[in-house]
Amino acid sequence: MSIVYLNGEFIPAEQARISPMDRGFLFGDGIYEVIPSYNGRFVGFAEHIARMQQGLAELSIDPQLNLADWQTLATRLLQDNNNTIGSNQAVYIQVSRGADTKRNHAFPLHIKPTVFAYSFAIAAEPVADKAKASCYSVITGQDLRWQRCHIKSTSLLGNVLHYQQGYAAGAQEILLFDAQGNLTEGAAVNVFVVKNGVIATPPLSHKLLPGITRLLLLNILRKHSTMQVEERDISEQEVLNADEIWITSSSKEIAPVLQVNGQPVGDGTVGDVWLAAQQLFSAHKYD
Numbered sequence: 001m002s003i004v005y006l007n008g009e010f011i012p013a014e015q016a017r018i019s020p021m022d023r024g025f026l027f028g029d030g031i032y033e034v035i036p037s038y039n040g041r042f043v044g045f046a047e048h049i050a051r052m053q054q055g056l057a058e059l060s061i062d063p064q065l066n067l068a069d070w071q072t073l074a075t076r077l078l079q080d081n082n083n084t085i086g087s088n089q090a091v092y093i094q095v096s097r098g099a100d101t102k103r104n105h106a107f108p109l110h111i112k113p114t115v116f117a118y119s120f121a122i123a124a125e126p127v128a129d130k131a132k133a134s135c136y137s138v139i140t141g142q143d144l145r146w147q148r149c150h151i152k153s154t155s156l157l158g159n160v161l162h163y164q165q166g167y168a169a170g171a172q173e174i175l176l177f178d179a180q181g182n183l184t185e186g187a188a189v190n191v192f193v194v195k196n197g198v199i200a201t202p203p204l205s206h207k208l209l210p211g212i213t214r215l216l217l218l219n220i221l222r223k224h225s226t227m228q229v230e231e232r233d234i235s236e237q238e239v240l241n242a243d244e245i246w247i248t249s250s251s252k253e254i255a256p257v258l259q260v261n262g263q264p265v266g267d268g269t270v271g272d273v274w275l276a277a278q279q280l281f282s283a284h285k286y287d
């Protein structure tokens with residue numbers, strides 16, 4: 001039986017109860033995080049919590065927990081669930097504005113945030129091996145989400161509909177483009193392209209989530225390699241003509257995309273630049 005955290009208590013999942021008046025349920029009024037860990041070691045823990053605190057501040061939600069509190073909470077979840085879930089676990093954290101007695105769009109003043117966290121099993125660490133890489137096929141589409149995609153909000157319907165659009169077309173992700181035709185991100189991933197050895201990814205803005213894998217990867221590439229890395233606008237044509245495309249997320253790390261709209265990316269095989277990037281990421285992600 002797995003153990004979850006709810007509002008200060010560690011309890012069996014079956015006993016966790018949240019009010020239907022919770023604004024997370026009624027409005028999607030909350031923030032969430034997903035933090036991977038392997039053999040008890042978190043990847044980018046402080047960065048994940050910093051992003052969450054930023055999102056909470058944007059929504060004026062204050063659960064009154066600091067980095068050390070979150071670390072204690074998340075570590076306890078890993079330990080409590082190690083026997084049932086195993087040693088590779090991601091911790092999901094969700095903080096909503098809380099439950100009021102009536103439904104009203106305006107922020108209620110005197111309610112306490114609802115804090116929920118649980119852990120779930122994830123696959124073993126991705127490895128820098130072309131033969132073992134999890135490869136993706138994607139489609140492209142116009143980004144129809146809202147104008148605050150930098151907030152990791154639990155209001156994920158826009159992302160869910162785009163993800164389903166890819167899934168219904170037989171793909172595993174969708175690469176999204178804004179009204180100007182520039183790449184934003186995927187439904188649940190950031191995107192990198194490689195052309196002639198140069199690595200590029202869209203710059204941070206309200207149009208995409210500041211992914212922690214994206215952040216760690218950019219830092220690692222700049223610190224530990226001489227590869228050229230750019231954060232800049234990327235057109236749909238550039239994506240379609242790329243030598244390599246990668247999608248990044250906490251669970252995937254760096255995953256090669258081998259097909260876009262049914263057409264091969266580059267020569268249709270896992271690229272050498274991906275191999276070098278995933279090698280560096282694997283070597284330095286806990287630094």
Ligand code: PLP
Nearest residue numbers: 188189190209211212213249250
């Ligand atoms: N973009 C979106 C929309 C996401 O939902 C996610 C992850 O869930 C990402 C990017 C990747 O973010 P991270 O690397 O922090 O997992």
